[in-house]
Amino acid sequence: MMPTSSLAPCGKHDQKEEKPRLENTAVGKDSFGNDYVDNLKKNGISTAFVGQTIDAATGTASIIVNSEGQNVIVIVPGANLLLNFEDLKRASDVICKAKVVVCQLEITPAVSLEALKMARASGVKTLFNPAPALADLDPQFYTYSDIFCCNETEAEILTGIPVGNLEDAEKVGRMLLERGCKLVIVTLGAEGCMMISGDEPIPKHVPAGKVRAVDTTGAGDSFVGALAFYMAYYPKLSMEEMIRKSNCVASVSVQAPGTQSSYPYRKDLPQDLF
Numbered sequence: 001m002m003p004t005s006s007l008a009p010c011g012k013h014d015q016k017e018e019k020p021r022l023e024n025t026a027v028g029k030d031s032f033g034n035d036y037v038d039n040l041k042k043n044g045i046s047t048a049f050v051g052q053t054i055d056a057a058t059g060t061a062s063i064i065v066n067s068e069g070q071n072v073i074v075i076v077p078g079a080n081l082l083l084n085f086e087d088l089k090r091a092s093d094v095i096c097k098a099k100v101v102v103c104q105l106e107i108t109p110a111v112s113l114e115a116l117k118m119a120r121a122s123g124v125k126t127l128f129n130p131a132p133a134l135a136d137l138d139p140q141f142y143t144y145s146d147i148f149c150c151n152e153t154e155a156e157i158l159t160g161i162p163v164g165n166l167e168d169a170e171k172v173g174r175m176l177l178e179r180g181c182k183l184v185i186v187t188l189g190a191e192g193c194m195m196i197s198g199d200e201p202i203p204k205h206v207p208a209g210k211v212r213a214v215d216t217t218g219a220g221d222s223f224v225g226a227l228a229f230y231m232a233y234y235p236k237l238s239m240e241e242m243i244r245k246s247n248c249v250a251s252v253s254v255q256a257p258g259t260q261s262s263y264p265y266r267k268d269l270p271q272d273l274f
Contacts, residue, residue, distance in 0.1 A: 019222050024049040024091045024115075025107070026079040032058035033079070039260065049091045051208055053079050059106065060102055063217050063259075071217045075106065075132060082105045096122035099232035102153045102224060104129040108140060116144040125231055133157035143180035149227070150176075151220050169194035170203045179203075185227075185243065187220055193243050208247040211255055218259030223250040225263075245273050 012257070027033035031054045040047050048160060059078040065071045088095075088111055095101055101119040103112040116126045117140075128145035130137060133154035142148060152163035155172040158188065163169050169186040173196035176184045183197040192208035226249035230242040239244075256262040266274070 004136050012218055024087065024095075026051045026053055026055055026056075026083045026087070028052065028058035028079045030053050032056055032060060049087065049094070051083075051087065053082055053111065055079075055199065056082055065215050065217060065257075070213075071215070073217065077106055083111055085111060085114060087111075088118070092118060095119055096124065098124050099235075100125045100127055100228045102228050103125045104131050105134060106132070109134065109141075113138055113140055113144065116141070120146075127224065127231065129222065130158060130171065131152050139179060145181060147183050147185060147227070147231075148176055148181040149185040149187065149224055152189070155186050161187070166191070166194060166203075170196065173203060183214050183239065187223055189216065189219070189230070189239070192247050193223075194200065195239065195243060197239075206240055206243045206247060209251050211251045213254040214260060215257045216254045218262060219250045219254050220260070222253040222263055223247065225267050248273055 027036050027050065033052050035054070037047050037050055040050065056079040057076075059080040062074045063071055064073075082187060087163065092260065095115060095118050101124050103115050106111060112128075116128060119126050125146050126144060127149065128141060128146045129149050130141065130208045131150075131154055133150065135157050136174060137158060150172075152169075155161065155163050155169070159172050161168055161172050161175070161177045163172060163186065166188075168243075169188060172186055173194060177196060177198055181198075183199075185196070186194045188194060190208060190210070190213070191205075194203055196203040204252040214224050223246045226246040227242055228243055230237060234242070247268065249264065252264045253262045
């Protein structure tokens with residue numbers, strides 16, 4: 001079992017390049033919650049907007065990993081769903097001054113959407129990962145996300161198109177552009193990513209290096225976190241290059257067991273990534 005979290009503005013530099021500098025989330029007043037807060041502090045991440053509540057247990061995920069490193073995950077959101085609009089307002093100054101805001105769906109979707117709107121209104125770059133995916137996702141998520149990043153499973157839930165190859169990923173990307181997305185990234189595990197944007201409608205496949213996967217749990221979060229880092233601190237890189245570097249970081253993470261524990265520190269990554 002592992003605790004889960006929510007909304008992440010990317011601000012100052014961090015020890016782990018996959019981790020944001022601040023999180024806005026809710027956890028329970030329990031051992032998981034205490035461990036989660038301690039882990040954030042240990043890694044230099046502000047807990048100013050991490051609330052602990054007695055009204056729900058810390059959100060958890062039960063994870064099963066097979067011999068090939070592939071996983072099945074059951075999420076129990078718990079306290080995550082108690083993060084509300086008032087919590088968002090308290091963090092508004094930080095959100096509106098961030099370089100990048102990352103949102104997903106482990107909190108109430110309406111709260112995530114409001115965070116994207118808040119960031120967009122202040123000119124902050126928005127990165128949205130629709131996980132866990134909802135078939136009836138509010139269409140405003142497509143228009144308020146500068147980058148919409150989903151994996152094969154999420155892509156199928158959103159579009160009804162099973163993603164088994166690059167051509168399928170291209171179809172998904174085009175459909176999501178039609179819904180209002182500016183730039184779509186479909187992550188494809190060992191095959192890397194497919195990128196397509198409204199400005200550059202010819203899809204680009206960005207392959208990942210071949211590695212022996214021990215545990216793929218959290219690889220998508222590793223990729224998204226790394227991408228947010230490059231967007232915030234290396235904005236002059238092309239998006240293709242940011243994705244290539246993020247693929248490299250995610251490839252490192254799948255070679256170790258665990259989720260957050262598998263994410264490498266900067267000092268443990270090839271320095272040509274920086």
